[in-house]
Amino acid sequence: MHTTTIAPLAAEPGEWYVELDHTPALPVPYRIGFPAWIAADRHPADPGDPEGRRWVRPRFRPEVAAAIAAWLGSVACGARTVSGNGWMVITEATVDGIPGREHRFILGIDGYYRLEWSSRVWHWFVSAPTTDDEQMHATAEKLLAARDSWTLESGEQWVSIDEPYFPALVVPESWNGFANPLFRRDVADAVVAWVNDIYRSYGDDQERAYWDGDTIVHVHPAYVDEDGYTPDRIAPHEGRYAIGGWEWCWSATDTRPTDPDPAPTTAVTARPGQEITA
Known part of the structure; x- marks a missing residue:
């Protein structure tokens, strides 16, 4: 490049x-x-x-x-x-x-x-702010390395799309049988980095995310060609971020299986949005 x-x-x-x-x-x-x-x-x-x-x-x-x-x-x-x-x-x-x-x-x-x-x-x-492959991958490796120290807080479960597993509150309502997680800020940092590492690995048809202050901006490639589309802005609610809720295929479990080194995977998504709050 x-x-x-x-x-x-x-x-x-x-x-x-x-x-x-x-x-x-x-x-x-x-x-x-x-x-x-x-x-x-x-x-x-x-x-x-x-x-x-x-x-x-x-x-x-x-x-x-x-x-x-x-x-x-x-x-x-x-x-x-x-x-x-x-x-x-x-x-x-x-x-x-x-x-x-x-x-x-x-x-x-x-x-x-x-x-x-x-x-x-x-x-x-x-798109998203200027970045490069090495920076995206290094950020993901650094933040995901902390997953061994993550523990479940009160009411949380482990959620994943294959791997890795992230601790999150899961709202009672499901989406097509999939979980709708709410992430605390330190875990949300890692989820955003993981999303961008998927983009780095699989290219422009994958999603991207970046921080704008304390708000996550989520760029959805399936909708960028549509008139009127602007990226989702995921604002925190009571310190939690609804990342991929009602559109990604999250599964939830009370017991985390052993995490292998997280290889980037793809997230199945379903809908555009404008402003998402937990």
Whole structure:
């Protein structure tokens, strides 16, 4: 994977992270998440795309647009950027001696840039803050190493999707016969890291999660193409987080079997949401 010196930028209230998928100009995917406002409607699917992806329509603050332009110049496409007060010109790389096209962007009256070539759709999709495979795996290993010290608190059971096992309160109502767990904060940290390690192992059709203060943001790939979709925000309720409740195939037991080293597995999920509280 290519690297970049672009400093990660934090999302402001109302913004989500978007990532640029691979294109002819960017032959490999880069896990660089840029904060953006996202329009409710998606681009129509390209008739030539067998997956029928519908890409998001992001708007970027000027400092984010400048970071994107600098990043484009640091990766495979070799774009060049000139900017002024309220405008920006991005020139595509020269290929086989043929100069790249210029694309001019004007700052909108809303104070945001819409970075799209006039001739093609940029493949932006809802993602997460900038990270990398090594960081995701190291975080999961560190937090899951604590599982040997976990014990059940009052009323808790062990829950799992295969392995590993996590301690959680389980609400009385089940979902299609599966448990609906509520995790305390230290265990929720490990669940989030485990989810991201699954993503690292299996790719973009898996779910992602990240922390925004004391709230978990859950990105569900099955719904990112849908008009109006934004990631779930899982707020704590009485110190507990409802991660995967009413959508993941959690099983519960009072006795934890011996945990092997947790190999990433996949979680079966069922529905989108907007704001989830325990």
